[in-house]
Amino acid sequence: MMPLRRFTIHQPRNLKEASEMLAQFGEKGRLYAGGTELLLAMKHDLLRYEHLVDVKTASGLDRIERKDFALHIGGIATHRAIENSPLVREHFPVICEMERNVANVRVRAAGTLGGNLCFGEPHSDPANLLLALNAKARVRGRSEDRVLAMDELIAGAYETSLAPDEILTGVEIPLAPKSQKAAYLKFQIHERPTLGVALVLELDESGRAITKARAVVGCVSPKPCRSEKAEALLVGERENVEKQLPEAAKALADAAQPVDDLEGSAEYKRHLIGVFLRRAFAKALSKPVA
């Protein structure tokens, strides 16, 4: 069995204590939640910490609630809790569906949304969809609170813009108008997704034209990516947009700049973006509310 190096585990009673501990330990410490990513990296000796700060002992971070026209999901809510939350299902069934297909049943039981986002694993689903849904990350440090867009939070592969003492307390997702349609699709042949495509569309009153679009491609490069050019091509009469899908896919692929890796060549991933954008478009529009 692969043993872990020795460390001490700390149990802060609240966020302030957790933040202070993180500031004190500096590079020797790390916030610990579900451990589904962190412990793997530590087992392989890719990361070494002498102190883990268990954020789960600070209370209140697992709440899922609706307030101020947004759905708030606490940082330590597990994938399973989000998948099974009636409130999430009511407002964003697309999030439940995405969470239902994260990793496997064991990872979903232990892994948390905050941990997933803060680990910044490029081959992962939640950030892709949350970026398309215009979700914001709520962050608390010792001195101030910050609100970051998803693409500000995630700085690159395995990298966030959080300061050492800052903690992601949760995400807030602006409640969708009834006219919003959303879909998240992924392509996966190994343990982690090769490609994730999230598409969020707003329709006009007639339902025939798309008035706003947010499209995200993830897993093909270091961080989830949008393209203004692609989103402009996804607005207009449905029939016209449908004809523009290949061009929109190309714009998304140009913005994402897929890399060659074990999941496939860049060229292959560019092809997949075209296929999955088309499928996501069909899926988003065939559902009554998403």
Place this chain on the structure above:
Amino acid sequence: MKLSLKLNGRPTEVECGAEEILAEVLRNRLNLTGTKVSCEVQVCGACTVLVDGLPVSACTTLAYEARDRSVLTIEGLAQADGSLHPIQQAFIDEFAFQCGFCTPGMIMATKALLDENPNPTDDEIIHHMDGNICRCTGYVPILKAIKRASRSLKEKRK
């Protein structure tokens, strides 16, 4: 640190380090070697145990996470007189294992599924068991065993 937990229904105390993995503590300190360790990266499911009823990978869960909680391993399924749990019996009846290395994890994952959803559809079973890998039996007998277990647990409840 001293860890107090309910292990297979019994109050248990064990001394271990913060860095010790649940599978290490179960196998090396408590001599419960039914829990197998294979991939060590939460992919194969061989090490599946239930913590407060939920399946986790014992290979990548700190023993610390079991404090004051209830842990169920494969050793906790059969009755004291040795009679097998209906899920164990179903795996035998359907020949749902060959080498048997994945079987404790398969059975614990099945237990979690049937506790939550006593009558799963084939699709629900396949979705739930997606993270448990078997490299010799093939999955059809395992699917049959889970369905048989679901039926016999229903019979038992009558």
